[in-house]
Each structure stands twice: as structure tokens, then as C-alpha cells.
Amino acid sequence: MPRFSCSLAAAILFSIAANFSAAELSPQLKAVRSVSREGQGNEAAAAAVRTLSAASASDLLQILIGFEGASPLAANYLRNAVESVVDRHLAANKPLPAKQLEAFVLKRSNDPRARRLAFEVLAKVDLTASDRLIPKMLLDPSPEFRRDAVQRLVGEAEGLGKDSADKAKQVYRKALSGATDSDLVKKISKSLKDLGDEVDLVTHFGFLTDWRIVGPFDNRGFIGFDIAYAPEKELDFVAKLQAKDGEVAWGVITTSDEFGIVDIAKSVAPHKGAVMYLATSYEAAANRNVEFRFGTPNAWKLWVNGKFLFGRDEYHRGMAIDQYRVPANLKAGKNVILLKLCQNEQDDDWAQRYQIQIRVCDPSGVAVLPVKSGSRSTTGMSPLKRQSKRLTASAEGASQ
Amino acid sequence: MINLHKISAWRIVPLVVAVVFSTSLRGADWLQFRGNNVSGVSALSAIPATWSDTENVAWKVDLPGRGASGAIVIGNQVVVTASSGFRQDRLHVLSFDRVSGKKVWERQFWATGRTMTHPKMSVATPTPASDGERIFAFYSSNDVVCLDLDGNLQWLRGLTHDFPNASNSLGMSSSPIVIGDTLIVQVENDAESFAAGLDTSNGKSRWKKVRPKKANWTSPTLWQEGDAAPMALLQSSAGIEAVHPRTGETIWKFGAGASTIPSSVVTPDSLLIPSNGLTAVRLGDKVDDEAGSPEVLWNDRKLGPGTSSPIVVAGKVFVVNRAGVLQAADVNTGSLLWRLRLKGPFSATPVAAGQHLIFFNEKGDAQVVDISGAEGEIVGENTVGETILSTPAIADNEMFVRSDGHLWKIAK
Structure with missing residues (x-):
């Protein structure tokens, strides 16, 4: 469409939509929130954003409330609508509803993305907002x-x-x-x-430091990532398992690293072309949603209570705290965590790390510590002894 | 000052893709990585060989975030992307007035994919693209955002949101290109690797094809001969795959492997691939075996590029190797013509303005090399004093280059 036509259409749209009340924006908000994977709903969402973008300043709150439960994709559409409304009003020297925006920011149960956006808008028109509000946000969920x-x-x-x-x-x-x-x-x-x-950084971050470990299983030629070795079928910590170089048994690995790095290459052996399994138990105070956040330069798979959550087949592309984020549901009481960590066969100096750093936290990154064992997870030697846990391979959720 | 006599004697690279775009292009636009025809050449432009804070810098503006992406120029707009925040998860698209440097609009988004990168890279590493009516911003998080020229959101995709293992912990840099009404993106990594052709009107996938599971930072390029249908040329560690941009159907493959960092460049009748050094293959319908591989014209192991992609100007290919040595070779034979040591290291791909090649090294030093003579000659050395990893954009007699913190317009 020629540019002048776009501008004309936008002007017409604005003139139609400018008088919309908040209630009349509901269909547009619904259309945006319906956007889904692989571009489904993109056209309807874009049309809805065009209408929302022409809304009045008094409708901003309605759009911000529309963030509640919105997917990451929908949130971006809504953000664009808010930015358009704000830019238009600022360019015309028209007021924005500062008091309502501030109230929205301060209500911690509102969507964190929407609250932050509201704050950024507020800060454009109220230069005192940052000094007044931020000091009270040390423990904010955002x-x-x-x-x-x-x-x-x-x-x-x-x-x-x-x-x-x-x-x-x-x-x-x-x-x-x-x-x-x-x-x-x-x-x-x-x-x-x-x-x-x-x-105590281990406690501050909530790193898991005590694990059982078994291996190495065969990962020569990258075959091990897709092979379900014995620990994926049944967790029996006293069984002897047939592995890459013969029979192996579960052992224990702990770390005293201040950042909770469990270093297999240094603490066990610098295995190459190998798969190692690590398991631990985690005592949760109640049913709750958490994130497993970890960093590793190795390929990995993660199960919690026998349910496969996510896996990644990437080697030696860097390691950082919170490199991966995997949402999970913990049940009250004992939870069994199983990790599969794969090492490739590269002989480059920079491809020798075989380690992982994993923690449990809430979605804002605050450590969620296990009960009973204080700050540390536990290998649960006695409770887990002879415990057989059937592991299934049902993918759930997505990781970041 | 540009020498018109020399220019007239040049063999200007044909604008092989001028008819590819669905809209008529303003001559002064620079719509994607390495420009409209993905050559990096603006044959009729003249950029000052020297500049400083007080001379030939039309304007310099602050940017709100990091970025190794290059600027693009659409009419009177200069568009750049950036990423900010501790996790670089705030994505920016900014439009500046080309004449004044004044920010016209800015739009922000939250990354929906992973944002971890090597410290040298940033989430805003791919250069955006445009079809002249829309802007397509692409990020290492594999978010694709389409805006109209006024910053109004047209559609967005979260390709890692859709395909959760499509990411690279070192970061991704492949810049998309527009061919007709399809946006070509390469999302190639060790875990979930694919290329896709997205409908420019709504972002939906026209096609998606599995690609080699190996990290790949190269960008697609394109080729069109006469009125024939254009091809998208996808590079990877396996080689080159030529595909129909609208269907993704494979036309031919070059399977001898290729670099995963510098990208290939087309000449009027061949493709120069960073493969076993540098390998030239004949483009067109002719293939030399049943597998449909293109005919190899020449290969030279000593012409292997470092990080920067090669550039072809006036029948010569220019390659900067890992040691920072610029090599000029005959594009038809691969014969070495001359060498010139530059001050590196380089990440940015050089661009050509008239008889000058312009190289920005990572320290922010720009070296301007006159390539019109029998040997290359450095005719200008300048610095912006900040790390430059991005490839500049050239439009008319203006050059735009960005760092993590600033965007400059270099012009008289």
C-alpha cells in the first residue's frame, strides 16, 4: 500500500476509534490475546492494535489491564498499542492519566510487564516518579x-x-x-x-549442590543424547548399570564452589563422548510453580518427578548463570530431579568443560529453597535408596 | 572528490535484484545488510575519505542500547535496532530523520526467545531489512517484528517461542533479506536449525525447511539473472543451497562445505563462496553433475576471508583475511592482484562507495582504500573512538554507521 494511503487509513481509523470507550475495546483486546504460535491470529491482532492505537489516554488503563494472562507475543502487540497512544498524546501536548498510571504501577498483582510499561510512561510525564517509587520496589515481583x-x-x-x-x-x-x-x-x-x-551465594541463588551421579554412558558420535539409558527408565540407586566402559554404580558428587558449579571433569573424570546422569531430591514446602535455571556448556535433558521438561543438544557455546530457564511444577514433599549431561568428543582446549550450575527460583529469580535441608538440596541417600521412579518422556512447557 | 572519468571506466556491478522487490526503489535507499542487492556496493556514491568531530560528520545521535546490526535507509528515514537491559531482553527499533538525525519514533518489544550472547555480540546483531514499505527487525532472540514506516506494528513472530530449541548461546547474527513478498530468515544452530520464508504481509511461514544442525552466523544472499525468478542462496557448514524464495524448494546445492561466519557474495555471473578459502561457482541453470551442483570456476585457499564477508567491485574481489591483510583478486580467475595490510581486527563487512572501499575495524578506526589504481592505497584514516562491529549503510553520498552507543552520519 502506498505510504499516503497508509497515513490516510490511519487518520480515518483514528477518527472512528477516538471516541471508543474502554468497554468497546474488549473485542480488540480479545483479538490481540488470541494471537498464537506460528503467526496464527496475526492479522486480527494487527487490526486490533490499529484500533487500540487510536484510543484515548483514558483507555490506557484498559489496555494495560489487558496484559493479564497475555502471552509474550500478545504482550508485545499490546505494548505497541500503548506506545502509539502515548506518543500521539505527548506529541499533541495532551495529558496522560498520571494518577491512574501510578496506581496501576503500585498494585503488585498487576501484570509485571504492564506495570513496568506503565511506569515508563509515567516517568515521561512525572520526573519525580523514579525517586518516589523505585526505593519501595526492592522486593517487587518485577x-x-x-x-x-x-x-x-x-x-x-x-x-x-x-x-x-x-x-x-x-x-x-x-x-x-x-x-x-x-x-x-x-x-x-x-x-x-x-x-x-x-x-553465602549458594543459598542466595538457591544452587543445588549435592547429587548422585552415574556414568559414563556412550555419547560417541553424539548418539547418547537420544538414547534412553537405564536411569531414564528406572531410578535404582543400588543397581549396577551397563555403561560405556563396563558396569557402573551410582556415586555422590557435591560442590563447594561458591557459585554452585558441579564440575564433572574435575571431580569425576574428564570424560569425552560421554553421558552422565545426576539425580537429587528436593523437599518442597508446598505445591508451587518454580523455574529451574541453569548454565552448562554441555547438552542436557531435565526430568522432574519422572516428567521430561526440556532438553538441549548444544555443546560449548558458552555458560552463564541462568543461561536456561525451565518452568516446572513442584509438589509438596519430595521431588526427584534427574539430569542428563552429555559431553562431546571435541579435543579443542575450549571444549573440555563438563559441568553444570543449577538452581531453583521463582519467576522473578528469587531463590526457592528446599525445606528441612536448610539451604542445600540433598541426595536423599536413605529416602531414595531402592526407590524406583518410572521416568516418562512427555515434554512439557518450553524453556528460555 | 569522486573521479567521474574513473567511474565511467568501471564495470559497475549490475543491479541484478532491482526487479526483485515488489515496489519501485528509491535510488538512495539501503534496505538491508550489504544494501539493496546484497553487494555492499554503492557505485555512484562519494563518501568523504576523512572526517572528524568537526568535519564531515553531519550528525551523531545517542542510541538506547547495544547493537552490531547495521543501519538501513528508507527514503528520509534511517532505521536501526538495539537491545538493552541486563539480559538484553528489551528490543528497540528506532527511526531517525536522515537529514537532521532527530529521532522520529521508537518502538520497544520484549524478547520472547533466549537472549544470551557472547559478550562481544548483542541481541541486536542482525541488520533489519525493508521492502520500502515495511521494516523487518530481526534479533538474536529470533523475534521478528514488522512495522510500517510510521512505527505501527504490522505483525510479529517469536521463532524461538514457536520452536523452543532454536537458539545459540553465543548469539545469532544472520540478517534477513526480502525477496519479493517473502522475508528469508536463517535460524541455524546446533539444536533446532531451520530457514524460513515469511509472508511479508502477515508473518506466516510460506515455508520452513530443516537446515544443518550446526551454528551458523552467515546471512542469505540472492541471485537473479535477467527476468528469471530470483533465488535465495542459503549458506551453511554444508555449503550453499539455492531455493525458490516463495516456496523454499531447492534449486541446486553446492555441497563442498562453507564458512559459518563470512557470507557469500554474487558477481554478475558467479557466486564467491567462503569455502576452502574462496571458491567461485557459476550461477545460472548450468550444473556439472547429476546432483545439480553448480560448476566450480576456481578455488584459492589463500583467499579465505576472516570474519568480514568478501566484496566485489569492478571485476575484482576484495577479501580481508584473519591477519587483517586486504587481498584483491581477479573475480574471473582468482588470481591475486595485490595485497595491502590494514589495521584490524575486523567484524564489519566493508562497503564500497565509488572507487573507495571503507573498512571499520573493531576499534572504531575507519580505513578508506582507493581501489582504482594498480595497487590499493589507503587515502583516509579516521576513528569514531568506539567499538564498531556493524556494517555501514550508504545512501547517495552519505554513510551511516553505528556503535553500541551511537549512530553517525558521515557526509559532506
Whole structure:
């Protein structure tokens, strides 16, 4: 369509839609929220966004409320509509509903993405918003708000003189209580260490440090990723298992690494062309949704309570805290976690790492610690002994 | 100043794709990675050989996030992408007024795919593309966003959202191209590797085909001979696969392997592939075996490029190797013509403006090489003082280049 035609259409659309009330936007919000995989619903969503974009400022709240339960794709469509409405009003020097936006931001049960967007809009028209609101968001469910609040406290602590070490410790400790991003946690931890305080990073992040381990099974020629070796069929921790180089038995591996890295190459052996299985139990206080977040340079598969959650067949493309995010449901009581970790046969210096770092947290990144065992997971030696757990391969959910 | 006498004597690379696009193109546009015809050449442009803070920099503007993506130019708009936030999960598309540098609009999105990259890369590494009416922004998270020229969302896709194992923990850099009414994307990695042709009007997949399971950072290119249907040329570690852009149907394959970093470049009648050094194959219908492989014209192991893709100008191919040495060779024979040591290292692919090749190294130093003589000659050395990984865009006598923090317009 020629550009002038697009502009004309937009103008007509605006004139029609400008008087829409909030209630009349419901069909558009529904259309956007119906967008799904592989472009399904794209045309209807785009048409709906054109109408939403022409809405009045008073309708912004209705669009923001529409984020509730919206998929990541739908949220992006809605974001575009909000940005269009805001840009149009700012360009025309028309007011935005600052009080309502602030109230929306402060209501923590609102969608975190919508709250953050509302805050960013508010900050365009209220230059005091950041100073007034962010300091109260240290424990906010939105990771972006938490980060902002933590950064302010870190700045405050850094600004204290050498004579104020105790005060600085206090401020850093407060900052740490809200910190979930690894860069800020590391920075705070180092500052506290310099001031004489140690931080238990394993507990802070919720790393799982104690595992049973068995292997190596054969992964020469990458065959092992798709082969269901014995631990995938039945978890029997006393059984002898036929593996790559003969019979093997389950052993124990623990880590004292401050970032919870379980290093198979160093602690067990630098196996190549191998599959190792790691298992642990996790005692949850109640049924709840969590994220397993981990980093590894190796291929992996993850099961929780016998249910396959996700797997990834990638080797030596980097490792970082929270590299992968896998949503999971934990049940109250004991949960059995099984990991399959695969190593390839590359002989390059940079392809020798065989390790994993895994933690359990809520969707905002705050550690969810197991009960009973304090900060640590447990291999559950006695409870799991002779426990047979049937493992099924039913994929659930998606990972990030 | 451009030498018109020299220009007239040149063999200007034919605009083989001028008829590929569904709309008539403004001559001054630069619509995708390496420009409209994916050559990196703007034969009639003249860019100043030297510039500084006070000379030949028309404007410099701040960017809100990182990016190794290049700018594109659509009429009076300069469009760039960026990514910001601790996890680089905030995606930006920005449009600037080409004359003044004033930001016209900005749109942001949340990444729906994984955003981990090598520290050198960023989520905004692929260069966006345009068909002259729409902007297609693509990110390492495999989010594809289509906006009209006013920033209104037309459609979006989350290709990792759709196919959860399609990602690369080092980051992905393949830049999409538009052929007719299809957007060609390569999402190639170790775990779930595919290429797809997306309908430019609604983002739905016209086709999706499985590709080699190996990380691949190259970008598709295209070829069209006369009035024949254009081909999309998909590069991977396996080689080159030529496909019909609208159906994904394979036309031919070159199976001798190829690099996964620098991309191939077309000449008027051949394709130069970073394969076993550099390999030239004949383009067109003629194949030399039953498998439908194109005829190999020549191969030279010493002409292997480093990270930057080769560029072809006036019957010569120019390649920068890993040591930062620029090599010029005859495009028809592969015979080496001259060498010139440059100051590297390089990630950005060079562009050509008239008789000048412009190289930005990773330190932000630009070296302008005059290629009109018997030997290459550095005629300008400049710096922007910031890391440059992106390939510049050229439109008329203006050049646009971006760093993680800024976008510059270089022009008299």
C-alpha cells in the first residue's frame, strides 16, 4: 500500500476509534490475546492494535489491564498499542492519566510487564516518579523494578565514605536482599567481602549442590543424547548399570564452589563422548510453580518427578548463570530431579568443560529453597535408596 | 572528490535484484545488510575519505542500547535496532530523520526467545531489512517484528517461542533479506536449525525447511539473472543451497562445505563462496553433475576471508583475511592482484562507495582504500573512538554507521 494511503487509513481509523470507550475495546483486546504460535491470529491482532492505537489516554488503563494472562507475543502487540497512544498524546501536548498510571504501577498483582510499561510512561510525564517509587520496589515481583531499587542502594553504599563502613555494610545487605541479577549480586558480594562480610551465594541463588551421579554412558558420535539409558527408565540407586566402559554404580558428587558449579571433569573424570546422569531430591514446602535455571556448556535433558521438561543438544557455546530457564511444577514433599549431561568428543582446549550450575527460583529469580535441608538440596541417600521412579518422556512447557 | 572519468571506466556491478522487490526503489535507499542487492556496493556514491568531530560528520545521535546490526535507509528515514537491559531482553527499533538525525519514533518489544550472547555480540546483531514499505527487525532472540514506516506494528513472530530449541548461546547474527513478498530468515544452530520464508504481509511461514544442525552466523544472499525468478542462496557448514524464495524448494546445492561466519557474495555471473578459502561457482541453470551442483570456476585457499564477508567491485574481489591483510583478486580467475595490510581486527563487512572501499575495524578506526589504481592505497584514516562491529549503510553520498552507543552520519 502506498505510504499516503497508509497515513490516510490511519487518520480515518483514528477518527472512528477516538471516541471508543474502554468497554468497546474488549473485542480488540480479545483479538490481540488470541494471537498464537506460528503467526496464527496475526492479522486480527494487527487490526486490533490499529484500533487500540487510536484510543484515548483514558483507555490506557484498559489496555494495560489487558496484559493479564497475555502471552509474550500478545504482550508485545499490546505494548505497541500503548506506545502509539502515548506518543500521539505527548506529541499533541495532551495529558496522560498520571494518577491512574501510578496506581496501576503500585498494585503488585498487576501484570509485571504492564506495570513496568506503565511506569515508563509515567516517568515521561512525572520526573519525580523514579525517586518516589523505585526505593519501595526492592522486593517487587518485577525483576526490572527490583534491579532499579538494588542499583540505587548500591550507588548509595558506594557513596558512603570509608568512615561509614558499618553503614555501607547495612546498605549493601539491604541491596542484596532484593538482588537477583548475577552482576549485581557479584558486585555486592565483593563489596561486602572487602568490608569483612561473607555472602553465602549458594543459598542466595538457591544452587543445588549435592547429587548422585552415574556414568559414563556412550555419547560417541553424539548418539547418547537420544538414547534412553537405564536411569531414564528406572531410578535404582543400588543397581549396577551397563555403561560405556563396563558396569557402573551410582556415586555422590557435591560442590563447594561458591557459585554452585558441579564440575564433572574435575571431580569425576574428564570424560569425552560421554553421558552422565545426576539425580537429587528436593523437599518442597508446598505445591508451587518454580523455574529451574541453569548454565552448562554441555547438552542436557531435565526430568522432574519422572516428567521430561526440556532438553538441549548444544555443546560449548558458552555458560552463564541462568543461561536456561525451565518452568516446572513442584509438589509438596519430595521431588526427584534427574539430569542428563552429555559431553562431546571435541579435543579443542575450549571444549573440555563438563559441568553444570543449577538452581531453583521463582519467576522473578528469587531463590526457592528446599525445606528441612536448610539451604542445600540433598541426595536423599536413605529416602531414595531402592526407590524406583518410572521416568516418562512427555515434554512439557518450553524453556528460555 | 569522486573521479567521474574513473567511474565511467568501471564495470559497475549490475543491479541484478532491482526487479526483485515488489515496489519501485528509491535510488538512495539501503534496505538491508550489504544494501539493496546484497553487494555492499554503492557505485555512484562519494563518501568523504576523512572526517572528524568537526568535519564531515553531519550528525551523531545517542542510541538506547547495544547493537552490531547495521543501519538501513528508507527514503528520509534511517532505521536501526538495539537491545538493552541486563539480559538484553528489551528490543528497540528506532527511526531517525536522515537529514537532521532527530529521532522520529521508537518502538520497544520484549524478547520472547533466549537472549544470551557472547559478550562481544548483542541481541541486536542482525541488520533489519525493508521492502520500502515495511521494516523487518530481526534479533538474536529470533523475534521478528514488522512495522510500517510510521512505527505501527504490522505483525510479529517469536521463532524461538514457536520452536523452543532454536537458539545459540553465543548469539545469532544472520540478517534477513526480502525477496519479493517473502522475508528469508536463517535460524541455524546446533539444536533446532531451520530457514524460513515469511509472508511479508502477515508473518506466516510460506515455508520452513530443516537446515544443518550446526551454528551458523552467515546471512542469505540472492541471485537473479535477467527476468528469471530470483533465488535465495542459503549458506551453511554444508555449503550453499539455492531455493525458490516463495516456496523454499531447492534449486541446486553446492555441497563442498562453507564458512559459518563470512557470507557469500554474487558477481554478475558467479557466486564467491567462503569455502576452502574462496571458491567461485557459476550461477545460472548450468550444473556439472547429476546432483545439480553448480560448476566450480576456481578455488584459492589463500583467499579465505576472516570474519568480514568478501566484496566485489569492478571485476575484482576484495577479501580481508584473519591477519587483517586486504587481498584483491581477479573475480574471473582468482588470481591475486595485490595485497595491502590494514589495521584490524575486523567484524564489519566493508562497503564500497565509488572507487573507495571503507573498512571499520573493531576499534572504531575507519580505513578508506582507493581501489582504482594498480595497487590499493589507503587515502583516509579516521576513528569514531568506539567499538564498531556493524556494517555501514550508504545512501547517495552519505554513510551511516553505528556503535553500541551511537549512530553517525558521515557526509559532506
